[in-house]
Amino acid sequence: MESVPLSCPACGRAHAYSPPAYPCPCGAPTAPPVLRGAPVEPITHRTWNDDWVTVRCPACGRLDQWPQPELCCPCGTVLRVPVRPPAPGDGRTGTRPAGPSHIPLPRTAPAPRPAFRAVALHGAGDALATAARYLSWLGYREVTRPPEPSPARIDLRATGLIARVDTASRPSSLRDVECLWLNALDASVGSVFFSVAGYAPDAVARADGLGMPLFVLDPAGTPRPVNGPADELLGTGP
Template sequence: MESVPVRCPVCHRDHAYVTPVYPCPCGAPTAPPLMRGAPAVVITHRTWNDDWVSVRCHSCGRRDQWPHPELCCPCGAVLRVPVRPVATQGTTAPSPTGGAAGPPHIPPSPTAAHPRPSFRPLVIRTARDAVNTAALYLRWLGFRDVVQPEVRTGSRIDLRAEGLIAQVDATTRPTALRDVECLWLNALNTSVSGALFSLAGYTDEARSRADGLAIPLFALDLTGTPQPVNGPADELVSTGP
């Protein structure tokens, strides 16, 4: 798999980014061609068109739309990794491929009390996909009876599990301080824990408040691979519920 150095323009931390590999319908592994030397871009506003990139299969020449490579820096910034554009001549790009197997699976946590099977991500194309991905991830962590309320009330709770409520922010703006505090109050009132999933990352104020309230924060990317972005989330991944 191709790897390129990526520097976060916010905290200047260096990362070695490995591009996710997807299966073309012909069966050949396909990956977005990363552009070496080009600076990563901080995602501050999302649009669904910008979140997809054309990728051509080297085996059959087919061109499909796949999630644009992204990297979640520990500082909280969500970075878009530049890719080489695909020439417009040749096969016409079909609609985003359905049922893709996604990137390599997340390995089981070595410190978890009970080793987990590999997590199978769900490619995110809609807000509903984001909620479904968070539900799959919570079940993978070990939460039981994960359900989606039939009606999303003013509490904005998207998922409930035994001992947990979770909110999934699939908007194009970073999750704000108010969302963290509202989730914490809802969890406190129902004597359960809370967790947040966000597609556009978190503001600095939200991250700081979540750390103080011990609210796990997870960043979603379009490959459907949740990533912990604060200490409480790391602990939850390591120890489970």
């Protein structure tokens, strides 16, 4: 994306800024459109909502939430870069319809898999082991656990994937889902979420919009798909 000139209001330093691009679920790189000529603002207080902006994918027309563009000036001031809001409708034939929250893409069906062998869960270790076996069963390669606890709450890694296994007694939250998605964006990989206690309704809605598969681990040790992306992953594999 073409860079735009910005000026730090604290020290007056000039910058040429290009916002980072992230992959849309359709695969196209998407970057927030910077509002050229608008003044940047120093960030003195953060809220969760202020860290997100609505962006339309230029390829498929999908509207999603993306990280708010920021610039760290060498003077130490962190600047919030204004973004042009999307128009209500731009006439793209690829714009997602208002009804379904998830439309599976046509894919070639994989070879039939043997039935997944469930093992009853008796603790967090069993949940991690079950999620790891399940990812391998789905078709992910080189599924491993990080050698040390991850501050980013990444419990499993595979080729092209990170996963979280939430064993808490309360439903996994919207923030849990968004944190995993952000870490996956940063690493340019996919993400899958497993939860023992299920999900808050807004977490499921957000995962639908992000295309993130959600599974619940039942006590018998069988991962159950919760949303459309999980159904698609179960049906077609990675």
